[in-house]
Amino acid sequence: MSVPASPLLPRLLRRTTTVLSTPSSSTAAWRACFRRAGETTHFQQRAGYATQRVHTKPQSQPLPRSTVKATPRPRKRSKVRSRILLLAGGGAVTAGVLAVSEDARHAGVAVQRSARVARTLAVNINDYRVTLNNDPAQDDYQTLLKACHKRCAERTLVTLEKNGSIFIKLGQHLSSLNYLLPTEWCETFIPLQDKCPVSSFESVEELVLKDTGQPLSDFFSEFESVPIGAASLAQVHRATVKETGERVAVKVQHPALDEWAPLDLALTSFAFDTIKKWFPEYDMTWLAEEMQTSLPQELDFNREAENAMRAKEYFANVKSAPLIIPTVIWAKRRILVMEYVTGHRPDDLAYLDANHIDRDEVSAALARIFNEMIFGANAPLHCDPHGGNIAVRHNPNRRSPSNFDIILYDHGLYRSPDIGIRRSYAKLWLAVINGDEKGMRQYAKDLAGISDEYFPLFASAITGRDFSVVRQGIDVPKSEEEKETITNALGDGMLADLVKLLGSVPRVLLLILKTNDLTRSLDESLHTRQGPVRSFLILARYASRTVYEEQMENLQGSIFWPPTLFTFLGAWKDYMKVRLQLRFYESWLALRGRLGLAPVM
Numbered sequence: 014m015s016v017p018a019s020p021l022l023p024r025l026l027r028r029t030t031t032v033l034s035t036p037s038s039s040t041a042a043w044r045a046c047f048r049r050a051g052e053t054t055h056f057q058q059r060a061g062y063a064t065q066r067v068h069t070k071p072q073s074q075p076l077p078r079s080t081v082k083a084t085p086r087p088r089k090r091s092k093v094r095s096r097i098l099l100l101a102g103g104g105a106v107t108a109g110v111l112a113v114s115e116d117a118r119h120a121g122v123a124v125q126r127s128a129r130v131a132r133t134l135a136v137n138i139n140d141y142r143v144t145l146n147n148d149p150a151q152d153d154y155q156t157l158l159k160a161c162h163k164r165c166a167e168r169t170l171v172t173l174e175k176n177g178s179i180f181i182k183l184g185q186h187l188s189s190l191n192y193l194l195p196t197e198w199c200e201t202f203i204p205l206q207d208k209c210p211v212s213s214f215e216s217v218e219e220l221v222l223k224d225t226g227q228p229l230s231d232f233f234s235e236f237e238s239v240p241i242g243a244a245s246l247a248q249v250h251r252a253t254v255k256e257t258g259e260r261v262a263v264k265v266q267h268p269a270l271d272e273w274a275p276l277d278l279a280l281t282s283f284a285f286d287t288i289k290k291w292f293p294e295y296d297m298t299w300l301a302e303e304m305q306t307s308l309p310q311e312l313d314f315n316r317e318a319e320n321a322m323r324a325k326e327y328f329a330n331v332k333s334a335p336l337i338i339p340t341v342i343w344a345k346r347r348i349l350v351m352e353y354v355t356g357h358r359p360d361d362l363a364y365l366d367a368n369h370i371d372r373d374e375v376s377a378a379l380a381r382i383f384n385e386m387i388f389g390a391n392a393p394l395h396c397d398p399h400g401g402n403i404a405v406r407h408n409p410n411r412r413s414p415s416n417f418d419i420i421l422y423d424h425g426l427y428r429s430p431d432i433g434i435r436r437s438y439a440k441l442w443l444a445v446i447n448g449d450e451k452g453m454r455q456y457a458k459d460l461a462g463i464s465d466e467y468f469p470l471f472a473s474a475i476t477g478r479d480f481s482v483v484r485q486g487i488d489v490p491k492s493e494e495e496k497e498t499i500t501n502a503l504g505d506g507m508l509a510d511l512v513k514l515l516g517s518v519p520r521v522l523l524l525i526l527k528t529n530d531l532t533r534s535l536d537e538s539l540h541t542r543q544g545p546v547r548s549f550l551i552l553a554r555y556a557s558r559t560v561y562e563e564q565m566e567n568l569q570g571s572i573f574w575p576p577t578l579f580t581f582l583g584a585w586k587d588y589m590k591v592r593l594q595l596r597f598y599e600s601w602l603a604l605r606g607r608l609g610l611a612p613v614m
């Protein structure tokens with residue numbers, strides 16, 4: 014296999030930066046969402062709170078029993094009875110018709126949704142078969158292929174938009190896989206990032222009544238009818254708890270999800286299975302499997318509440334990471350009531366500068382938080398770490414340069430990588446840092462069963478660098494030439510290899526890579542003085558700690574425990590060596606930053 018460029022992380026980096034700076038949960042996106050819904054925006058709302066006071070509806074009064082009893086006219090009784098019987102019969106028939114028609118409506122819509130998916134799939138498969146029948150050597154082959162990608166993506170977009178519900182989530186997910194899918198697909202799906210369905214206030218009231226047996230007014234004295242945030246699965250409203258007067262954020266699931274999620278998941282699996290049948294080299298069934306596992310978890314807010322509280326507990330003991338996770342007050346499957354904690358997006362540079370918050374420190378804090386999640390023993394790993402789920406808040410009680418808190422939202426999807434994966438991943442990174450190719454190959458095998466054939470692609474994927482650079486040591490700045498090679502990589506027939514590779518690595522590793530990528534991409538959007546190398550060094554620090562802990566554990570299990578001074582010093586020396594190297598490098602970077610020299614890499 015020729016030495017490939019590294020398409021994964023750089024493209025991910027770009028993608029995440031796009032997410033941070035534009036669509037999904039960005040200002041523009043919220044505006045777009047609320048405009049579409051014909052409601053005031055979050056920002057208009059901030060200017061003059063559109064608060065819905067919750068009134069208790071007066072209970073309808075039943076007729077006193079005596080009124081009914083007070084008409085004993087035997088002759089008319091049979092007439093009255095027959096009228097009642099007639100009414101009851103009519104009511105039963107109407108109810109029956111309504112029930113049947115409700116089922117019929119559901120079945121009709123289900124058929125429509127399925128037919129849309131099947132038709133789009135059939136037309137697209139045919140389109141690709143015809144296009145791929147052309148000779149790859151012909152001059153316009155790439156142009157034809159790109160046009161085919163575009164047509165198929167546009168057809169798919171229409172279907173995703175029409176079906177809505179979790180198809181929007183699927184589309185958003187696909188559009189972020191730009192290290193994997195052709196650019197035409199990802200770009201066509203970008204508008205889905207702005208498609209935040211907003212459920213009506215009435216439907217939210219109905220859901221609360223249905224799921225709790227009590228009206229909203231029993232829980233909250235105030236409930237803002239316009240959500241402060243809306244996403245594909247849920248929306249968040251500000252409210253005030255009736256009993257305590259506490260300001261809270263209430264996350265409510267979109268009511269329509271309950272009706273369609275099972276069918277939509279089945280259709281998603283069907284679509285990826287069919288693609289695999291026709292194009293076995295593009296086996297992306299792992300994506301559907303991932304959705305089958307993760308979506309039911311994300312749709313259970315009891316689980317989200319548990320995740321949030323577990324992460325909060327874990328980070329209460331991690332002093333180096335100033336992380337705030339809103340306390341959960343109560344939860345039901347589709348309702349989550351939390352402490353209201355607000356801040357600004359991490360890429361809101363104007364806010365950071367106005368509050369004298371050091372961008373490099375924000376970037377470093379994020380790197381510490383997410384590396385703690387990746388490497389900490391039993392640490393919970395947040396699996397959806399995009400810019401909309403993170404906020405920065407000025408904290409005047411903490412001394413500069415740590416005068417801020419990081420707030421983390423959305424705890425719907427967590428994993429806990431097992432210790433073996435964390436350790437192999439740590440060793441792999443240390444081998445990368447030391448330019449130790451033999452070690453890299455070994456740990457890639459341990460970590461994900463990566464064969465020698467796929468190793469160059471894998472190494473590029475995790476480092477975001479061209480393999481030729483990885484071999485030399487990745488502290489070499491990224492040249493323009495390297496950037497170009499990376500950008501063109503997918504067009505050079507790497508796609509099928511990458512699909513195969515990503516399909517074969519443990520899922521949790523993909524989530525780790527995504528998290529790892531986020532911290533580096535935040536550096537780009539934060540325009541730090543020291544460049545992404547600082548986050549990279551923080552990663553190395555955590556990796557070396559993980560390896561050291563393993564060495565200590567092995568020593569404890571060996572017959573040489575308690576260790577002789579010699580064996581103990583051996584392990585300690587390796588650990589300290591890495592730490593010192595890193596400390597030296599960090600100081601050098603800080604000096605460069607202070608001298609106003611260009612960021613590294």
Ligand SMILES: Nc1ncnc2c1ncn2[C@@H]1O[C@H](COP(=O)(O)OP(=O)(O)OP(=O)(O)O)[C@@H](O)[C@H]1O
Pocket residue numbers: 038241242243244245246247248249262264339351352353354355397401402422423424425
């Ligand atoms: N406790 C809270 N206090 C204040 N604001 C909150 C709180 N929880 C959520 N929000 C706001 O609501 C937005 C959406 O919340 P959240 O990310 O949990 O929803 P979601 O439906 O899971 O979104 P997505 O799946 O796109 O990440 C957040 O970006 C944040 O701005």
